[in-house]
Amino acid sequence: MATDEQRLRVAVLGAGLIGIDLADKIRQSGKLELSLVAGRDRDSLGLRRAAEMGHPTTAGGIRAVVDAGPFDAVFDATNAESHADHWAALRPTGTTLIDLTPTGLGTVIVPGVNGHQAAAHRHLNLVSCGGQAAIPVLHAISRRCTPTYIEVVSTGASASAGRATRLNLDQYIATTSAAIRTFTGTPDAKVMVNLSPARPAPPFRVAMTVLADGIRPAPVRTNLAAAAQAVRAYTPGFQVTSLAVDQGRISVAVEVTASGGRLPHHAGSIDIINAAAVLLVEQLTTAAR
Structure with a gap:
């Protein structure tokens, strides 16, 4: 495991779109060393790209990660159905497991809201890309009014x-809804997801409607601006694109465009959750000192 002078030794489990962008982000980090990218198909495009980037790869899945460990942290970029088994395999090794699948397992963390709690836990859940985009905004609003829906x-x-991602849409909706209720105290939260085949591909957009009592427009706007600035510190492409504050109702929309790296601009959904994951693990180096 890493010492104060070393970068943290990490692995990525999963070689799909999310896993390969994680590899790219970790490569750019001055605090992390990517020691393994693990998939299950040795002929997959993701593993080939990881190898081209100069990272060690394996098609041995979770077993290969356990055998190559211990790691300071492992990023799980596979699927919700497999994650519980991955945690069961990694838990005895002492690693910190970052869950990028919508399982609802582990301690839910959203940087800018409760990121300071991450270092105290070894099993971290990042909700979903929609959750990472929406929860900072909704949490900021809920501090200034009492949402009912x-x-x-x-x-x-x-x-x-x-x-x-497509296989996990039901879990995505359930996990994101539960996290929104937890972070806002709202009893009723509904989440919907659209995948658009439009060309050119649209940016990642999240539209939120809040019904609430006791809305005071000025404090809501102030809190929302601060929340957006906090997210942009690790996801520069995050922007509030519209905001309407009326009696009993708040409507807000955000867009996330990917900036830098290998991602196309429209892949803001991948950018925001991966940026959050890498930030949390980077912060472990500070917590260890």
Whole structure:
């Protein structure tokens, strides 16, 4: 495991769209060393790209990760159905497991809201890409009023959603809804997801409607601006594109465009959750000192 002078030794489990962007982001980090990218198909495009980037790769899946460990942290970029088994395999090794699948397992972390709690836990859950985009905004609003109903509609480019994402849409909706209720105290939250095949591919958009009592427009706007600035610190392509504050109702929309790296601009959904994951693990180096 890493010492104070070393970069943290990490692995990526999963070689799809999310896993390969993680590899790219970790490569750019001055605090992390990517020691393994693990998939299950040795002929997959993702593993080939990881090898071209100069990273060690394996088609041995979770067993290969355990055998190559211990790691300071492992990023799980596979699917919700497999994650519980991955945690069961990695838990005895002492690693910190970052869950990028919508399982609802582990401690839910959203940087800018409760990122300071991450270092105290070894099993971290990042909700979903929609959750990472919406929850900072909704949490900021809920601190200034009392929401009774929240509706969140996420629209992403079809090209940004890999096979695992499509298979996990039901879990995505359930996990994101539960996290919104937890972070806002709202009893009723509804989440919807659209995958758009439009060309050119649209940016990742999240539209939110909040019904609430006691809305005071000025404090809501102030809190929302601060929340957006906090997200942009690690996801520069995050922008609030519209905001309407009326009596009993708040409507807000955000867009996330990917900036830098190998991702196309429309892949903001991947950019925001991966940026959050890498940030949390980078912060472990500070916590260890």
